[in-house]
Amino acid sequence: MITREEFKQIAGNGIWKQNTSLVQILGLCPLLAVTTNLVNGVMLSLATIIVMALSGVAIASLRNFIPHEIRIPVFILVVAALVTVVDLLFNANLHELYLVLGIFIPLIVTNCIVLARVEAYAAKNPPLQATADGVFMGVGMLWTLGLLGGLRELIGAGTLFSGIDMVFPGLQPLQLLPKDYPGLLLAILPPGAFILLGCLIAWKNWIEARAAARQQKTPPAPVAEAGCH
Secondary structure, X not given: OOOHHHHHHHHHHHHHHOXXXXXXXXXXXXXXXXXXXXXXXXXXXXXXXXXXXXHHHHHHHHHHHOOHHHHHHHHHHHHHHHHHXXXXXXXXXXHHXXXXXXHHOHHHHHXXXXXXXXXXXXXXXXXXXXXXXXXXXXHHHHHHHXXXXXXXHHHHHOEEOOOHHHOOOOOOOEEOOOOOOOOOHHHHOHHHHHHHXXXXXXXXXXXXXXXXXXXXXXXXXXXXXXXXX
């Protein structure tokens, strides 16, 4: 079983404290290439969450049967099998989006985020904890890629949810800025992703610095004096 404190710690680490994109700076290839809009970033993140959760529970369940010397090849084989299943599901059910995401779904196999968590956590912890770790590490990636993709899309084209019709036919993207908005090409290009990612990292560090400063200013709770009066 997983305790409430363990669950809170795993969730906090995955979503914020050890965020794979803002703290560990892993998976920069999909981060820069796929987040040209919100939908692409979110859907690739969802595919990664599925792979991370399933690979976590698989490796954690088999960890006592995998020889230490060949663990990395075995981890890669397990992740590759799961990525193949996800790749085929995307191709069968979301073919247009599958064509847009292209090689980046198969490249989840080599994503440092997946292999790092399998090696660092799933191979050393029970299945339930490993599954939660995979899910929340993926959620941390999801909100980061979603926010980055949304900012790039809004600044670059003035819209949000471009390509949503590939996931939910009939829905249309939101035009948040005037239709004659010329757009900022830099936001759509990889240098724009680098700049906005740097801004997100600075924003996270600023929040944490303010929280630490506020905690230092908080006076300690008074301690009751012992003895009779």
